[in-house]
Amino acid sequence: MKNTEEKGHIHPLTQVINQVVTAFHGMGFEVAEGPEIEDEFHNFDALNVPADHPSRDMQDTFWIKDPKGALSEELLAGRDNLGAEPKSQNLKPKTLLRTQTSAVQIRFMEEMLKSGGQPPLRIVVPGKVYRQEATDARHESQFHQIEGLLVDKGVTVAHLKGYLEQFFESLYGADLSIRLRPSFFPFVEPGFEFDLVCIRCNDGHGKPVKGNQCALCSGTGWMEMGGAGMVHPNVFRAVGLDEKIWSGFAFGIGVERLAMTKWAIDDIRFFTNGDLRFLKQF
Amino acid sequence: MLFSLNWLKKYVPDLPPPEKVEEGIIFHAFEVEGIEKKGDDTLLEIKVLPDRAHDCLCHEGVARECSAIFDLPFSLPKTSSDMALGKIQDLNIKIEDGKACRRYVGVRVRGVKVGPSPKWLAQALESLGQRSINNIVDATNYVMFDIGQPMHAFDADKLEGDIVVRRAKEGETMTTLDNKNLVLDESILVIADGQGPLALAGIKGGNRAEVDANTKNLILESANFDPVLIRRTSAKVGVRTDASKAFENNLSPETALLAMIRLVDLLQDIAGGEYCGVVDVYLSPQEKKEIKITAEYINSRLGVEVSASEIKSILERLGIGVSVTGTELSLIIPHWRVDLEEEANIVEEVGRIYGYEKIKPELLASPKDSPLGAIQGKSFGSLSEKRFALKNKLRETLAKEGFTEVMGYALTDKGEVELANPLASDKGFLRTNLSDWLSERIAFNLNYVLFDTEPVKIFEIGKVFKTGFAEQTNIAIGIGYRKKIKGVDIKKEMEKVSELCEIQSRGALRLDLAQLKATETTAVVEFSLDELLEKIKEIEPANLSDYLSPAFNYQPISNYPRIIRDVAVWVPEATSSEEVADLIKKSVSELCVLGPILFDEFSKEGRKSLAFRLVFQSYDRTLSDDEANTELNKAINALETKDYEVRK
Numbered sequence: 001m002k003n004t005e006e007k008g009h010i011h012p013l014t015q016v017i018n019q020v021v022t023a024f025h026g027m028g029f030e031v032a033e034g035p036e037i038e039d040e041f042h043n044f045d046a047l048n049v050p051a052d053h054p055s056r057d058m059q060d061t062f063w064i065k066d067p068k069g070a071l072s073e074e075l076l077a078g079r080d081n082l083g084a085e086p087k088s089q090n091l092k093p094k095t096l097l098r099t100q101t102s103a104v105q106i107r108f109m110e111e112m113l114k115s116g117g118q119p120p121l122r123i124v125v126p127g128k129v130y131r132q133e134a135t136d137a138r139h140e141s142q143f144h145q146i147e148g149l150l151v152d153k154g155v156t157v158a159h160l161k162g163y164l165e166q167f168f169e170s171l172y173g174a175d176l177s178i179r180l181r182p183s184f185f186p187f188v189e190p191g192f193e194f195d196l197v198c199i200r201c202n203d204g205h206g207k208p209v210k211g212n213q214c215a216l217c218s219g220t221g222w223m224e225m226g227g228a229g230m231v232h233p234n235v236f237r238a239v240g241l242d243e244k245i246w247s248g249f250a251f252g253i254g255v256e257r258l259a260m261t262k263w264a265i266d267d268i269r270f271f272t273n274g275d276l277r278f279l280k281q282f
Numbered sequence: 283m284l285f286s287l288n289w290l291k292k293y294v295p296d297l298p299p300p301e302k303v304e305e306g307i308i309f310h311a312f313e314v315e316g317i318e319k320k321g322d323d324t325l326l327e328i329k330v331l332p333d334r335a336h337d338c339l340c341h342e343g344v345a346r347e348c349s350a351i352f353d354l355p356f357s358l359p360k361t362s363s364d365m366a367l368g369k370i371q372d373l374n375i376k377i378e379d380g381k382a383c384r385r386y387v388g389v390r391v392r393g394v395k396v397g398p399s400p401k402w403l404a405q406a407l408e409s410l411g412q413r414s415i416n417n418i419v420d421a422t423n424y425v426m427f428d429i430g431q432p433m434h435a436f437d438a439d440k441l442e443g444d445i446v447v448r449r450a451k452e453g454e455t456m457t458t459l460d461n462k463n464l465v466l467d468e469s470i471l472v473i474a475d476g477q478g479p480l481a482l483a484g485i486k487g488g489n490r491a492e493v494d495a496n497t498k499n500l501i502l503e504s505a506n507f508d509p510v511l512i513r514r515t516s517a518k519v520g521v522r523t524d525a526s527k528a529f530e531n532n533l534s535p536e537t538a539l540l541a542m543i544r545l546v547d548l549l550q551d552i553a554g555g556e557y558c559g560v561v562d563v564y565l566s567p568q569e570k571k572e573i574k575i576t577a578e579y580i581n582s583r584l585g586v587e588v589s590a591s592e593i594k595s596i597l598e599r600l601g602i603g604v605s606v607t608g609t610e611l612s613l614i615i616p617h618w619r620v621d622l623e624e625e626a627n628i629v630e631e632v633g634r635i636y637g638y639e640k641i642k643p644e645l646l647a648s649p650k651d652s653p654l655g656a657i658q659g660k661s662f663g664s665l666s667e668k669r670f671a672l673k674n675k676l677r678e679t680l681a682k683e684g685f686t687e688v689m690g691y692a693l694t695d696k697g698e699v700e701l702a703n704p705l706a707s708d709k710g711f712l713r714t715n716l717s718d719w720l721s722e723r724i725a726f727n728l729n730y731v732l733f734d735t736e737p738v739k740i741f742e743i744g745k746v747f748k749t750g751f752a753e754q755t756n757i758a759i760g761i762g763y764r765k766k767i768k769g770v771d772i773k774k775e776m777e778k779v780s781e782l783c784e785i786q787s788r789g790a791l792r793l794d795l796a797q798l799k800a801t802e803t804t805a806v807v808e809f810s811l812d813e814l815l816e817k818i819k820e821i822e823p824a825n826l827s828d829y830l831s832p833a834f835n836y837q838p839i840s841n842y843p844r845i846i847r848d849v850a851v852w853v854p855e856a857t858s859s860e861e862v863a864d865l866i867k868k869s870v871s872e873l874c875v876l877g878p879i880l881f882d883e884f885s886k887e888g889r890k891s892l893a894f895r896l897v898f899q900s901y902d903r904t905l906s907d908d909e910a911n912t913e914l915n916k917a918i919n920a921l922e923t924k925d926y927e928v929r930k
Contacts, residue, residue: 008681008739010829011689018674018826033666036692037699037712037751052510054530055332063702064751095751097701097712126670128692128745132703141705142692152646157633158585162643180638181309182630184331190630192638193313230583233626247583264835274688274723276738277730277839282831 012282013144013271016259017126020146023170024124027163029148032123034104036130037064040094042103046238047187055186060132062141064095097130101147102187105231105250108149109239119246120152126255137267144255151231151241151248157190160228160249164194168225172199177206179222188229188250195222199261216261223261226253283339284410287324289428293345296354300324306351310634312338320409335531337618340430350599350635361543371559373501374444380565382471383447383483384506385535387542387562390438391500394418394555396493403552418493418500421548430533431504431541432525436480436491438499443476445501447483454479458521459487470515471507482519484512485526500555504542506535535568536617571615575625578609583629586641596635597628669755669815673743674824676757676811679786681829683779685739685759690719698749712747716758717799717808724762724804731764732846732895733881737775738762743811758808759793766802773798776805840901844875845910850893850929851921855885859892862926866894869920870913875899878917891929 010018021031034042040051049055104125112121125147133139150163161178168176176199180192197208198217208221217223228251233243256268263282270278291297298306304314304326312334316327330338337343342358349356373390377383396416398404404414407423414420422433450456450466456479457463464482466472472479481487484507493500512529516522539562546557577590588596594604594611602622603614615622622628633641677687690713693704697711704710713719720742727738741759748754761775773795780793798807853862859880866878878894885891896917898910918928 006684007828008683008685009687010677010681010826011687012831013689014677014687015826015830019830021670030664031667031670032664033669035753036745037747037753052513053332054335054509054513054527058332062704065700065702130692132705134705141709150646154582155646156583156585156641156644157638158641158644159646161641162645165643166645178643180641181313182311182634182638183313184333186333189626190633230626230629233624262833263831266838272689272691274690274719274726274740275839276686276727276740278836279686279688281836 009280009282011271011279012259012263012265013255015282016255016262017144017146019171020167020253020255020258021124021126023167024122024148026170027122027166029122029124029150032104032108032125033127034098034101034107034125036098036128038096038098038103040096042106043096043098043100046106046235047100047102048232048234048238049186055184059099061099062097062130062132064097066095098127099131100129101125101127101145101252102250104147105149105187105235106239109151109241113240119241119248120150122148122150124148135269137269140256140268140272142272143268146253146255147250148252149231149248149250151246153246155230155247155249157230157249160192160230160251163249164228164251168196174199174202175204175206176202178225180228183227183229185227185229187232187235188227189232191229192227194225194228194251196225197221198223215264225257226251228252283328283330285326285328285341285344286406286409287326288322289341289406290345290348292359293342294349294352294354294356297348298352300326302352303348306348307344309637309639310351311344311347323409325409332531333621335527336533336620337430339528339531340427342429343618346601350596353595353599356599359544361547369559371561373558373561375561375563376444376446376448377563377565378446378448379471382449382508382511384508384566384568385538385562385564386445386447386506387504387538387560388445389502389542389546389560390558391502391546391549391555392438392558393498394500394549394553396495396497396553400552416493416495417552418497418549421545421552422502424548425541425545426524426528429537429541429544430528431537432484432528433541433545434481434487434503434525435493436487436501436503437493437497438501439497440491441475441480441501445480446474447505448472448474450479456480456482456488457490458482459489459492461489462521464519464521469518471511473503473505482515482521483507484529485516485519486521486523502542502545502549504538504545506533506538509533532620534617534620535564535566568617568620571622573613573615573622573624573628575611575613575628576609577611579625580629580632583626584633584636584641585644586636588632588636592636593632596632600631600635602631665815668818668821669811671821671823672811672815672818673755674826675786675821676741676743676783678824678826678829679783680741680759680779681826683739683782684737685741685779688720688723688740688742689744690716690723690742692745692747694719697747699747699751714746714748715808716742716744716746716756717760717806720758720760720808721762721799721804721806724760724806728762728764732876732879732897734764735767735770736763755811756808757811758806760804760806762804764803772803772805773800776800776807838901840875840899842900842902842904844897844899845905845907847896847898847910847914848881848893849878849896849914849917849921850882850891852889852891852927852929855888855890857890859883862892862921863894865920865924866896866917869916870896871916873898873900873905873909873913 129145130142164178177197179195183191183193185191200216201209201214203209210221211219231248236243304317308314313329315329318325373388375386375388399414399417399420403420418435425433449468450470450472452467454466471483473481473483480491507529509530509532512526516526577593597604601616605612693709694713695708697714699712701710724738739761743757745753746756784792794809863878876897878896881895882893921928
C-alpha cells in the first residue's frame with residue numbers, strides 16, 4: 001500500500017490565468033486567442049510599430065526561417081533603396097514568434113469586422129509570447145501575457161483606471177488602487193505603466209504605506225504590474241475602424257510576474273522545468 | 283541616458299531638490315532608473331523611450347520637460363549667434379541626395395589649438411561616463427549631450443577639394459576612426475572629398491581626416507540624415523554609435539544650425555581660431571505642423587475636466603504655440619517635437635503634465651450594452667472561449683485522477699519549423715509534439731518518487747508546430763512507474779482516464795488510445811484538441827476551485843541529495859497512525875523535508891505495526907549518513923519514550 005497524495009495539481013501559471021480570466025469574465029470580457037507564429041503585420045505594423053523604426057528594438061524577436069530560405073534576404077534587398085517599397089508586392093510578410101499578445105487585438109478586430117460585427121467589444125487574451133533574450137532567474141525567452149482590450153464610444157483614461165482597479169479588487173478580494181505613470185507602447189496613446197498598491201502592506205483602504213520593510217514592494221508601497229494605454233488611432237486605422245467614433249483602452253499583464261509575486265517565487269525557470277517537487281506545491 | 287542636475291539647471295535654474303525632480307520626471311515624463319550624488323552634482327539615469335528619443339536624449343530636452351512639469355521658467359543659454367562667424371564662406375558643400383541628407387551645416391575654422399579640455403568640460407563629460415579626449419572632440423560631444431545633435435570635426439588639411447554627400451561607389455573602401463576596414467556599396471551614404479569617403483554619413487568618421495595633436499584647421503559638420511537610411515546602414519555595416527542611434531530617432535533638421543552655433547561658441551572659447559561663414563545646405567526643410575483641437579475633446583479622452591486656460595498653459599510650457607479661437611485651440615508644434623502628429627498626442631501631453639493621479643476611476647455606464655455581455659449567460663460565445671473551457675475541463679478531469687499539469691518549452695532541438703535566429707543550437711526549432719518532453723519528464727520525476735508503487739502522472743496542454751507554419755493545440759497525458767508493479771496494468775490505467783474524460787464530457791472527450799505509446803512502466807498518449815473542439819457542441823464549465831492555491835511562500839528545491847530512512851514500530855491497536863506520525867515529526871529537525879509518510883500498516887495479536895518513511899535533505903550541503911542516522915535516532919528515542927517497540 002502507499003500513502004501518497006491522490007489529487008493532481010494545476011500549473012501555477014494556469015491558476016493565475018484562470019483567476020484573471022474569471023475576473024474579466026465578470027466584467028463582460030470574452031476570451032480571445034491567436035496564433036503563436038505570427039506575421040510582421042499583426043505583431044508589428046498594425047500595432048503602429050513600423051519597419052525600420054527604433055521602437056522595433058524594444059522587443060527582441062525570434063524570426064522564423066522561410067522553408068525556401070530566401071525570403072528575408074529578398075525582402076531586405078527589396079527595401080535596400082531608401083524609402084522604396086519591396087520590389088515585389090507579392091512578397092509574403094516575414095514570419096515570427098509573436099512578441100506580444102497584442103497581435104490578437106488586431107486579429108480579433110479584423111475578424112469581427114469581416115463577419116459584419118462592430119464594437120463595442122471587450123476581450124481578454126491569455127497566451128504565450130516569445131522574446132529573443134537570454135534566460136536568467138528573471139527572464140525567459142518564452143512567457144505568458146494577458147492582454148485586455150475594450151473598445152466602445154467615449155472610453156477614457158478614467159475607465160481604464162476603473163476597470164483595472166475593479167480587476168485587481170476582484171483578484172485579491174480587497175480594496176486596492178492603481179496608479180499610472182507615463183510610458184510608451186507604440187499601439188497606445190497615451191501610454192502608461194501601471195502600478196498596484198502593495199497587496200501586502202497597504203492601509204486596508206487601498207492606499208499605500210511607504211517606507212516599511214515590505215519585501216514585496218521594497219517599501220515603495222507600490223508594485224509594478226504592466227503596461228496600458230488608450231488604443232492608438234493608427235491601430236483603429238490599420239483594422240479599418242473609424243477612430244473618430246471609437247475609442248478604447250488596452251493593457252497587458254505579465255502572468256509569470258503575478259505568479260512570482262503571489263508565491264514569492266524567485267526563479268522564473270521553475271515554471272517550465274516540469275519538476276513535480278515544485279509543481280506539487282501549488 | 284545619464285543626466286546631470288547641474289547641467290539641467292543651466293536651462294531651469296530654479297529646479298527643486300533632486301528627489302523632487304526625480305519624482306516629477308517619473309510621474310509626468312519618463313522612468314528614472316537611478317539617482318546618484320556625485321560631488322556637488324546629482325546624476326539621474328533616465329529611460330527615454332523611442333517616442334521621445336529625438337528630443338529628450340539631451341539636457342535641453344529634459345530641462346524643457348522639467349520646466350513644464352514644475353511650471354518653472356526655461357531659458358536657452360546665451361549664444362553669440364552668428365556673430366562669431368565670419369562673413370566669408372570658405373567651403374563648398376554638395377549634397378547629391380537631398381532626401382538622404384536633409385541638411386548639412388559646415389564651418390571652416392583656421393588656426394585652432396588642439397589640447398586638453400578645460401576642467402569644467404572634462405568633468406561634465408566624465409560625470410556622464412564619457413572619456414575626455416581633446417578639446418575639439420570633447421566640444422562636439424558636449425554639444426551632442428546638450429542639444430542632441432551629433433557633430434563631427436575633420437582635419438581640414440587632410441581633405442582634398444569640396445565636401446560631397448553622396449552614395450558610395452560599389453567597392454569603395456574606408457577605414458573608420460577605430461580602424462575598421464569597410465567595403466562600401468551604393469546603399470551607403472558617405473561624406474566624401476575629392477579623394478574618396480571621409481565618413482560613414484551619420485554613423486562614424488573615417489581615420490583619414492582624423493583630428494590629431496597637430497591639427498590646425500578644421501571643418502565642422504552638423505548635419506541631418508534620413509533615420510531609416512542610417513538605421514539600415516548601421517545594421518548592414520555592423521557599426522552602431524551614439525550618432526547613428528541619435529539619427530535613427532529622427533532628429534529635427536532645424537537643430538543642426540542651432541547646434542553649430544553652440545559648437546562654434548564653445549570652440550572659440552577653448553580652442554581659439556578664426557571662423558569662416560556658416561555654409562548651410564538645407565534641401566529638405568522640415569514642414570511646420572499645426573494641430574487643431576478643443577478642450578472638450580481632450581477632456582472626453584482623459585475623463586477629467588481640465589480648463590481651456592490650464593490646457594493652454596500646459597502646452598505653452600512644452601514650447602507649443604497656442605492660439606484660441608472660440609472653443610478651438612490652434613497649436614503650432616515646435617520643430618523639436620517631431621512626435622506630435624495628431625490629437626491623441628496632444629491628449630497625452632495634457633494628461634501627463636496635468637497629472638494622471640487626478641483622474642478618478644470610472645466604469646462604463648452600461649456594460650450590458652456590449653453584445654459580449656451576453657457571454658456570461660451562454661458559456662461559449664466564440665471558438666476561443668470554447669477552447670479555453672475545454673482545456674479547463676480536461677484539467678479538472680485529469681487533476682481529479684491525480685495528474686499534475688506541466689508546461690514545457692516550445693523551443694527545442696528538432697522540428698519542422700526552424701528559427702532564423704535561435705538563442706542556442708538546441709533551441710532552434712519549434713516542437714512538433716508534447717510527448718517527447720513529457721516522457722523525459724516522467725523519467726526525471728521518477729528519480730524523486732519515494733516508493734516503487736508511486737506513479738508519476740503528468741499532462742501538458744500546449745501548442746505544437748508543423749510544416750507550413752501550422753500550429754495546433756495538443757494534450758499529452760503520461761503515467762510512469764519506476765518498475766513493473768504486480769497488479770498494475772498501465773494500459774488499463776490509461777483506459778480508465780479515457781473513460782473518465784468521456785463521462786465527464788458527456789461523450790465529447792475521448793482519448794485516442796490507438797496512439798498510446800506504452801511500455802510495461804510508461805504510457806504516453808497525445809492528441810489534438812482542435813479536432814476535438816469541432817466535435818463538441820457544449821461543455822459544462824469546469825470547477826477548478828479545489829485546485830486553486832492560496833498565496834504562500836514556495837519552498838525552494840534543494841540541489842543536494844536526499845537520504846531516505848524508514849522506521850517501523852509496534853503500537854497498541856487503539857493508537858492512531860496520525861498520533862505516531864506527529865510524534866516522529868516533532869522529534870526530528872528541519873532536515874526532515876518530507877514525511878513521516880505511512881507506507882505499511884498491519885495488525886497482529888492485538889498490536890498494530892506502522893512503517894514510516896522519512897526524507898532528509900539540506901539546502902546548503904550534502905548530508906552524511908551519520909547526520910541522517912542521528913535524526914532517525916531522535917525519532918526512535920521519542921517512540922521508545924512512549925514505550926512503543928521500534929522494530930529493528
